[in-house]
Amino acid sequence: MTGRIEQICAVLSRAHVFADIGCDHGYCTRYMLENALCDRAYISDISALSLEKAKTLLHREVAAGTCIPVVADGLDGIPEPCDLVLIAGMGGEEIIKILSRKPLPKRYVLQPMKNSDKVRRYLLQRGARIERDFTFSEGISNKKFYDLIAGCACGGDTYTEREILYGRDNLRGQSEAFLEKLTEERQKLAERLTNKLGAESRKRLSQKLMELEEITREIVGTL
Ligand SMILES: C[S@@+](CC[C@H](N)C(=O)[O-])C[C@H]1O[C@@H](n2cnc3c(N)ncnc32)[C@H](O)[C@@H]1O
Structure with a gap:
């Protein structure tokens, strides 16, 4: 299994x-x-x-x-x-x-x-x-x-x-794996943001990254 x-x-x-x-x-x-x-x-x-x-x-x-x-x-x-x-x-x-x-x-x-x-x-x-x-x-x-x-x-x-x-x-901080997944996703987004991007894509990716950072802070704050 x-x-x-x-x-x-x-x-x-x-x-x-x-x-x-x-x-x-x-x-x-x-x-x-x-x-x-x-x-x-x-x-x-x-x-x-x-x-x-x-x-x-x-x-x-x-x-x-x-x-x-x-x-x-x-x-x-x-x-x-x-x-x-x-x-x-x-x-x-x-x-x-x-x-x-x-x-x-x-x-x-x-x-x-x-x-x-x-x-x-x-x-x-x-x-x-x-x-x-x-x-x-x-x-x-x-x-x-x-x-x-x-x-x-x-x-x-x-x-x-x-x-x-x-x-x-x-979101209640009950999954260590979720925090790891967030870290992975934040790293990927940050990497993509180093590339040449159109204004719309850059805005969308930056907003997503900020959201993931905020969620991470909130979870870590509850632990
Ligand atoms: C990736 S396997 C997952 C097997 C197992 N449930 C697991 O989690 O390891 C997906 C299985 O779902 C079956 N499947 C896909 N759609 C289905 C459906 N609508 N009804 C019944 N079985 C389905 C596929 O034939 C396949 O055997």
Whole structure:
């Protein structure tokens, strides 16, 4: 299991019925079943070839009937309500498309590869509550950053515009990885600003850099 998968698993909670949408290898479902965190798990992927990997990994559980493989787009092939749905390793827009076609799952764990801000905005519009919303990293020399958003369909949440853009736990100083990501982004912006740029681009990049500097100061001030 990679560090990314371990981070996702650490956020998964006990469920009666669990669904791993876009499961590919199926590692997260194996974690759920091996740790008796669910009674029944659906492994679903739009690609039959990808699903084969999870079926191989979980062949004993599939034979026992505790793991049910489905080739389908999103949640379309899941025949019953799931109280925990994981959608990880896909773009945010794809995640939104998948969630849009069904009632929101009772609990969700999402790990968008991009457009996390769109996912947050969408969840709040649908009346979801976001309980965990942080950036984590994987790797040492070639560090990669990922966002994780988890919560429930129980409503009553409001976000500031900045929280939508950057993630609430991140702005509350709860993610070391986010501070590292900010440092990396500030360095990249500062480097780009040493190049020859048009007035508009220079203004836009300078404003972004100032915003990131301000966010960094605010977070460091809370630590
Ligand atoms: C990069 S893999 C991520 C696998 C795993 N969830 C993870 O986080 O490591 C993305 C998987 O999502 C599947 N996928 C993409 N769009 C999908 C959709 N609309 N419904 C179901 N699966 C989808 C792909 O076939 C692929 O296996």
